[in-house]
Amino acid sequence: MRILTWLPGRLLGAAVVLVGASALIFAAVRFLPGDYAQIVLGPLASAQEREALRTEFGFDRTVGEQYLLWLGQAVTGNFGHSLASGQPVAGELAARLPVTALLTAMAVVWTVVIGVPLGILAGTRTGTTRSTAAGRLVSSLGVSVPDYVLAAVVVFALSSLPLGPSVGAVGAPAQDLGGTLLALLPPSLVLAVFTIAATARATRDAVLNVLVEPHVSAAVARGETRLFIITHHVLRNAAVPVLTLTGTITAMLLGGAVIVESVFDVSGLGSYLVQGLGRRDYPVIQTCVLLATTVFVLMSLIVDVVTGLLDPRVAVSGRSR
C-alpha cells in the first residue's frame, strides 16, 4: 500500500505537534503569576490547607512529573474540577459538546452548499473588468467583516423584529432538537459568512489553477461539453484544496466559535472558555484550549489522509523533497 510509506511520518508529526501544544498550554497555566493554592482556597486559608492542596495537586513534584501527570489524566478524560462550580470539567464539557458540534455542522453545511458553487461560478465565468472588481470587493467583504461586528448587528436586527427572544436559551439539543436548530440558525449563518467567502475564494483559485492544465485544453479540443468538463475534469482536481480548507474550517469551529457563541449566548465550548476566563477558572481554560488544539490536529491529520488517498501526487510531493 502506498499510504504506508507516508502515514507513519504524518502520525509522528501530529504526535509531536500535540505534545508541543499540550506542553505550551501546561506551561502557560503552570507559570501564571500567583499561588495556585491561594487562587483556589482564597486568601483566608491556613498554611496546612494550602500544603494539603499542593500535595493533592502534586505541586511538590518536579515540573516534568506534573506535566506527565496532567497529560495522563487528560488522556483518560479526567480534566479536574472547575474552580468556580466545583463540578468535574469533563461533565460540564459533555453537556456543551453537542451544542458546538451542531453549530459547527450547520455552519459547514452552509459553507459547502453555498461557498463551493459560488467559487465554481466565479472561477469558470471570467467577466468584464467591472464585474470582476465587484466580485473582488464582495468576496473581500465576506472575509473582512469580523464575526463580532456581524453577530452584534444580527442580534440587533433580530431583537427589533417581533420573533420572540433573539438570544439566550440555546442548549440541550437532546430535549428540543427543533428548537435548538432554530435558535442556532442565526449564529450558524453569522459563522458561515466568513467561511463561505473563504471557501468561495479558495474554490475559485483552485478552479482557475486547473483550467490552465493541458488536459482541460485537450477536453475542449475533443469538443466535450462545458458542464462535462467542469464536473469531470475541473472539480475532481479542484477538490483537494477545497477539501483541505473545509476540514480546517470544521476544526476551527469545533474548537469553539468563541465570540459568536458568547454574543448569541450559545452554551457551547467557546462560551465555556470565555466564562472560564472571566472567572480565572484555570482547569476550564486549560481543558478548552487543549481540546480545541487536539481537535484541530486530528482534523488536519484526517484531511491529510483523505487528500492523500484522493490524490496520490499530494502525498508524494509532501514526502520527497
Place this chain on the structure above:
Amino acid sequence: MKDTATESTTRPRNPVRGALASFDALTLTCAGVLALLTLAAVAGPLAGVGGDPTAIVGPRLAPPSAEYPLGTDSLGRSLLPRVIEGVGTTLVVSAVAVLCTAVISTAGGIVAGYHGGAVNGVVMRIGDVLYAFPAIILAILVASVVGPGRTAALVSIVLVTVPLMTRMVGAAARLVCVRDYVTAARISGVSAPRIMVRHVLTNVSGTVAVQTTYALSVAILVEGGLSFLGYGVQLPASSLGLLIQEGTVYMVKAPWALLAPSVILVLAIVAINVIGDSLRDRFEPRKARSL
C-alpha cells in the same frame, strides 16, 4: 478605468505615476482609504479634532449632531476623538506586531528554506504547534498569562500570524534555493548569510510583501476580537475593538456608537485585503484563462 495591459505597453515617463498606473482603480482607492485613516489617526489628535477624547463633554448617548459629529458614548464623551484615537491605537498595535512577524517569519522562513532537512523540520514543526491553536483562543491564552492590555494584543498577533507567514516564506525560499544561481553562488564560495540576503531574500520579497499585507488584516481582526472580549487594549485608552464592544452594549439606544467604529474597522480590513490580493496577482501571477 483604463485597461492595465495597454497601460504597461505605453510606458509613462514619470516612474511614480507609472507604478501607480500599473495598479487598478479599486486597489488605488483602497490605498487611498488606508492613507486617509492613517492621516486621521496622526493628524486628528495633533489638531485636536473633536476635542479631548477622555473629557466628558455632553449628554450621554447623544445622537450625531454638529457639535458631536459621531454622537456621544455612555459617559457623555464625544465619539469622534475617541474613534480617531481608536484608529490610531489599532493601527499602531497591528503595525508594530506585523513588523515583528515580518522580521521573524522572513528570517525563519529563509533559514529553514536554505538549510532544508532537519532545520526546516524543526522550524516548521514549531510553526505547526502554534498553528494548532485557533487564533482567538491563542490570543486568549496569551492574555490570561501576560494579563490584558496592549502587550497581550501585540504578543497574540505575532503568535497568530507568524506560523502561516513562516510557512509561506519558507516554501518560496525553498523554490529559490534550488535555482542554479544559488548553487553557482555556493560553489564559488559565497558565505551562507550573504547568499540568504543577496539571493534568497531579494527573490522572496514579493511573497514577504503579500504575506505582510494579509498579516496586517489578521492583526486588525485579532486586536479587535481580543479588545471585544475585554482582554486587549484597556480603558481609558481606546481601540476600534474596544469601541465596538462598548457600542454593542448600548446598540439599541445608540446604534451610531456601534456603527462608526465597525464601519471603519471593516473598511480598513477590506482595503488591506484588496491590496493584498492585487499584490499577490502581481508577484505570484497565474495564467488565468476562461473556459
